[in-house]
Amino acid sequence: MIDPRLESASTLSARYYTDAAVLEEENRRIFARTWQLAGRSEQVAEAGQFFTTTIAEEPVLVVRGNDGELRALSNVCRHRAGPVATGEGKRPVLQCGYHGWTYSLDGRLARTPEFDGVRDFDREHCALPRFQAAEWNELVFVNLDPRAESLRDFLGTLLDDMPRHDYRGFRLAHRKAWELDCNWKVYVDNYLEGYHIPIVHPGLFRELDYANYRTEVKRTYSIQFAPTKKAERIRTSGGDDEVRYFWIFPNLMLNVYPDNFSTNLILPLGHGRTLTLFDWYFKDPSAVKREIDETVQFSDEIQVEDIEICETVQRGLRSSTYDTGRYSPKRENGVHHFHCMYQELMGLVASPTARRP
Numbered sequence: 001m002i003d004p005r006l007e008s009a010s011t012l013s014a015r016y017y018t019d020a021a022v023l024e025e026e027n028r029r030i031f032a033r034t035w036q037l038a039g040r041s042e043q044v045a046e047a048g049q050f051f052t053t054t055i056a057e058e059p060v061l062v063v064r065g066n067d068g069e070l071r072a073l074s075n076v077c078r079h080r081a082g083p084v085a086t087g088e089g090k091r092p093v094l095q096c097g098y099h100g101w102t103y104s105l106d107g108r109l110a111r112t113p114e115f116d117g118v119r120d121f122d123r124e125h126c127a128l129p130r131f132q133a134a135e136w137n138e139l140v141f142v143n144l145d146p147r148a149e150s151l152r153d154f155l156g157t158l159l160d161d162m163p164r165h166d167y168r169g170f171r172l173a174h175r176k177a178w179e180l181d182c183n184w185k186v187y188v189d190n191y192l193e194g195y196h197i198p199i200v201h202p203g204l205f206r207e208l209d210y211a212n213y214r215t216e217v218k219r220t221y222s223i224q225f226a227p228t229k230k231a232e233r234i235r236t237s238g239g240d241d242e243v244r245y246f247w248i249f250p251n252l253m254l255n256v257y258p259d260n261f262s263t264n265l266i267l268p269l270g271h272g273r274t275l276t277l278f279d280w281y282f283k284d285p286s287a288v289k290r291e292i293d294e295t296v297q298f299s300d301e302i303q304v305e306d307i308e309i310c311e312t313v314q315r316g317l318r319s320s321t322y323d324t325g326r327y328s329p330k331r332e333n334g335v336h337h338f339h340c341m342y343q344e345l346m347g348l349v350a351s352p353t354a355r356r357p
């Protein structure tokens with residue numbers, strides 16, 4: 001499939017972007033096996049605080065126990081698959097929204113109303129199945145795969161590659177959700193290269209030192225280094241700063257600035273439909289409203305430009321005349337890196353670096 005040598009490689013075949021059956025396989029092999037951004041630490045700061053989400057079509061409940069431990073539990077009641085929790089909030093026990101069974105915060109079954117007379121009922125085995133959960137940088141991550149490496153190991157050297165900004169205590173300042181008519185990988189591919197900036201983003205191009213824009217690929221993530229020149233709309237700490245755009249396999253982006261950071265979470269809604277969830281974090285959001293507005297407005301302009309090109313590309317990928325293209329060795333190493341990781345997890349190549357046999 002994809003040649004590991006960038007200079008010789010051709011891009012991922014169009015059918016991976018247009019075939020509805022591929023998404024099911026991606027859920028099983030990629031989204032259910034990788035660390036997924038699930039929520040924020042502030043949502044589960046205290047015992048009993050919880051939030052619910054869905055990862056790879058799996059209903060998940062993240063809750064802080066009385067013992068202080070953060071757990072990701074199945075949000076599927078052991079009775080008849082009802083919702084153990086809905087939305088987010090704080091509760092001393094979790095009560096299913098169907099027939100009212102209750103579970104303690106660590107997932108053990110507590111009460112089963114009107115169940116007298118039932119025979120051979122093994123309550124111990126009715127605990128909610130548990131997934132991996134971990135926190136980093138005020139963010140909560142979940143991995144459905146019990147055998148997956150820890151979040152810390154997965155992120156690896158990312159911690160050293162982050163600029164030395166202290167983001168402790170940062171709070172969600174703004175959220176924006178966009179739905180796009182394209183496959184999730186079209187959006188990720190597009191994020192992973194600066195090659196399109198001169199053509200698609202003239203406003204952004206004016207602020208960047210494009211000649212020195214570069215991408216470094218690591219084991220599980222890549223970094224785009226974007227030096228600025230005369231940054232007027234990009235938030236820098238003044239002068240000719242450098243902005244870093246991180247991408248963490250497979251669907252998370254982390255845009256790092258001196259006084260704020262933002263996450264872009266890319267979620268497939270269907271094989272041709274994608275949700276991009278943008279969250280901005282600032283230290284004291286109420287004190288910097290104008291800065292937040294300006295940041296969001298500039299991001300909106302860029303996002304509108306990206307949406308238009310991504311939706312057009314999706315239509316192009318459906319063309320009977322197109323299957324695959326080539327990578328610019330100078331500008332598209334990040335896209336190539338994603339495609340190589342993708343085909344490895346999808347089992348499209350036998351790789352000696354595969355994490356499990």
Ligand code: FES
Nearest residue numbers: 077079080082096
């Ligand atoms: S499904 Fe939960 S109590 Fe019935």
Ligand SMILES: [Fe+2]
Nearest residue numbers: 190200201306
């Ligand atoms: Fe773009």
